Amino acid sequence: MNTTVALPSKRFHFGFWTTVFGLVFVPFCFVTVLRFYKGLGAVTHLSDKFPWGLWIGFDLLCGVGLAAGAFTLTAVVHLFNLKKFEPIVRPTILTGFLGYIFVITALMFDLGQPWRIWHAIVYWNPHSVMFEVAWCVMLYTTVLAVEFAPVVLERFGFHTPIKIIHAVITPLVILGVLLSTLHQSSLGTLYLIVPSKLHPLWYSQLLPLFFYISAIGAGIGMVILESYLSQRAFGRHLEMDLLEPLARAMVVALGIYGLMRLQSIHRNGAFGAITDFTYEGRMFLVEFVLGVVLPVALLSFRRLRTNPRWLVTGAFLAVLGFVVNRLNVSITGMEGAAGIRYVPALAEIIVSVGLVGIGMAAFALAVRYLKIFPERSPLGEGGAEGG
C-alpha cells in the first residue's frame, strides 16, 4: 500500500566498489587510531598558521551544504504542496541524514577534544557563530531522524508512531527549513569574522546569503546526481519528469547566486585578481566556471535539460563547483593571510574519503533493506509521511 519499495535486493557480491571500499577502509582505521593516539599534528598538515583544513573545508562545509536537498525538497512537497515530487523525498532525506551524520563524525576527528562535544550544550555563548552552528546541526539532525523514522518504522510494522509523525509533519518540516536556513547561512557567517584574512574575491558581508543560496543550488544538484547514481547501481530508470523541473530551479538559484557573487566582487574591487590571473583568481575561475557558468549555460536549454546525460553533467558540475567554492573560502582564500600554502596530508584525505565511503555504503544498505525508492505501480496511495 505504499508508493515505495525496497529494491529487489541483488545478492551481495564482491564487486569492484566493495574492493575499493575495503582498500580505503583499512588505512582509514589505521589513521583513526593514530589520530587519537598521537594527536592532530601527527596525521594532519594543520599548524598554528593554518588551523582549519580539509576536514572543515570539505567534510563540514560541503557535507552540510550538499545535504541541503533534504530541506529544499521537504519544503517543496509539504509547504509548497507540489506533491508530484513526493517519490524522491525519501532518498533525499536519507542523503540529508547521512550527510549530517558524516559531518558530526568528521567533527569527532577534527575537534581537539571530541569527547567534550557536549560542552556546546552546557556552556553557552550566544555571540558565537560556532555555537549557533552546533545547536542547529544537533537539532536538524534530530529533525531529519524523525522525518526518516517512518521508513524504518514501517519496515517493522510500527504504525502508531508513523501516525504521530504524520500528524506533526507540517510543523516538523517548517522547523527543519528554519534550522537549515539558519545554519546553512551561518556556515558563511563563520567567515564574517575574518575581514582582514579572507581574500576579497570571497569575503563579503553577504557570505551568509551566498552560502544559503549556493547550498540550495548544489543541494538540488545532489538530488539529481544521486537519482542518477542509484539508477546506475540498481538498474532503475531516471525520473526525468521530476528531475527536469528541479534542474530549472537549480538554474535559477545558481543564476541569482552567480550574479550576486559578481556584484560583491565588483564592490570589493577584486576583479583585478581575476584579470591578473593570480593564484586566487585562477581558483575563483575554476569554481565559478564549473559551478555557476557552465551548469547555468547548459541547463538553460530545454533540449539539454531533458537529455539525461546533459542533465546529470550539469548537476555534477554544479556540485563540483560548490565543493571548490567551499574549499576556496576555507583554504585558498585564507592562504594569503596565513603566508603559507596548505595541502592536506594523505591521512586527512584518507579520513575524508573513508567517511564518504562509509556514507555511501550506508546509503546502499538502506536502499537494499528499506523502502526508499518509488515503485511505479498504480496501486499505491500517497505516502505522505514525508518519507
Add this chain to the structure above:
Amino acid sequence: MTVGLLFDATRCIGCGACASACKEQNKLPGPVEEETSAYTWTTVKPVGDIYSRRLCMHCLVPTCASVCPVGALHKTPEGPVIYAEDKCMGCRYCMMACPFDVPKYQWDKAVPIIGKCIMCTSRVKKGEPTACAAACPAEATIFGSRADLIREAKDRLRKNPTGYVDHLYGLTEAGGTSVLMLSNQLFEKLGLKANLPSEPPAMRTWQVLSNIPDFVAVWGVFLYGVHWITARREVVAAYEPPRQGPDIQDDSHMGRPS
C-alpha cells in the same frame, strides 16, 4: 581600571628576558622558540635594527572570546583575556578568527589545549606588573593602566616626532587593545597587520546573530502561510467539478505520464 602593556620597539635591546620570565611564570616547558607557540607565549625578534615583540594584544572586544562556542575565553574586568582550558573542546575557531593570530595549539598532544599569553592574570589581580614587564631591564615593556599608557605613548610621540612612526598601534586596531606598541619602523615590518578595521570584528557576526530571533519569527510565519495557502487551494480544488490536470488529486502523481 583596566590595565595593559606598552611595548616601545625603539627601547628594546633584544635580550629576551621577557620571554624567559614568561616561561618561568607560566611554567611553560621547553626553550623559548623563534615563533610564538602553545609553549612560547611571547617572543622577541630582530627586525632590521630594532626588535619586534609578539604577545597577545588583549583586545578590548576580543574576537576569540566572541567566537568561542563554549565561552572558554573571556575578557576580565582588569584587562587580561583569559582561557578556561577545562571548557575548551578544541574547535580552534579562536585561532582562525584572531586578527593577530595569537592563540596557538598543542598539535603534538593527544589531549590538546590552546596556549596564549594571559597577561599574568594572577599577578595583575594582586596589583603586580606582568612577569615580562617586571623582567625588562630597558623599560621597553611597561605595565600600567591603559589610560596612563596611552598618555605616556602620546607624550613620547609628541616629544620625539622624528624618532617614531606617528601611530600608536593598538589604540584603535580591531576596536582597540590593552597591549599598545610604538615603533620607528612600519608596523607591517614588525609582523603586525596594518589592515585591521577599527570596528571590532565581533560586531560583524553579532549583527547577523542578533537578528536571528526576529528572522525565525518572520520566516516561520511565512512558511506556515505558504503551507496554509497551498493546502487550502487543494481543499477548494477537491470541491470543484473534476477536470483534467496533474495537480488536483492527491494521488495523481502515481503512474502519471511524464
